[in-house]
Amino acid sequence: MPTPSDRGPGQPWRAGTPPPAPILADTPSADIRIGYARCSHLTQELQSQLDALAAAGIPREKIFAEKVSTRVRVRPEFEKALEACRQIKAHAPHCRVILTVYEMKRLGRDSAELTALADHLTTHGIALEMLAGPLTGIYDPSGTGRVLFAFFAAMAETERENIREATLEGLNAAARKGNHGGRPPVITEDMLHTVLRRRARGESVEDIRPDLIIPTGKRKGRNPSLASVYRALAEHGKRQRYPEAIERAHADLAAIQANI
Helix, strand or coil: CCCCCCCCCCCCCCCCCCCCCCCCCCCCCCEEEEEEEEECCCCCCCHHHHHHHHHCCCCHHHEEEEECCCCCCCCHHHHHHHHHHHHHHHHCCCCEEEEEECCHHHCCCCHHHHHHHHHHHHHHCCEEEECCCCCCEEECCCCCCCCCHHHHHCHHHHHHHHHHHHHHHHHHHHHHCCCCCCCCCCCCHHHHHHHHHHHHCCCCHHHHHHHCCCCCCCCCCCCCCHHHHHHHHHHHHHHHHCHHHHHHHHHHHHHHHHHC
């Protein structure tokens, strides 16, 4: 039986006193956090993320962590973290379920992946929390006008870091095989310059590809695939946008090799 808001010890009841306003059914009654931490096999450093998540009040059994390259599409522990968030939200709909990460770059590789994740969180009513970086805080994907704008604001930083990490892993893999300059590319720099020059004149990649010949490797003497040409153009675009990420990858590899 609701008690009137002005009723207390020693106070008489007066007719017409309204009862207190009921608690809205959709008001979150508690915050439940699920943590996720990720690093690549090369950096081998998860502890700082685990410590930060623990400091945010997340017990270890609710933290999902893995060492996996940003280039790997399937991340088992990340999928488990999302599943845990969905299950908790389904069984406790009036609680605010929050996926907590140390920083944005632990979540995805590019705008397409981050946008898909934002849509997924929105669909399931899951909030996102970042503990560090320029967009520290909790973001509610269901809030009006706040559909995780943090994803797009942090895109440049995320892409830059992913370029560095992917370049570092590629250089390290090549170095382990004794090829310190990296494996011979299907699209050489000369071929890339040809593509760039002819595209600037208005030619399409489809028209240019038959004139490109792979000079070395297993496919020597053959034409590269369209996918290889487009991939080389995309990598060139990334290098043009974030040359410092490539430089950092080379510097990081030198540091790793010096400590081995």
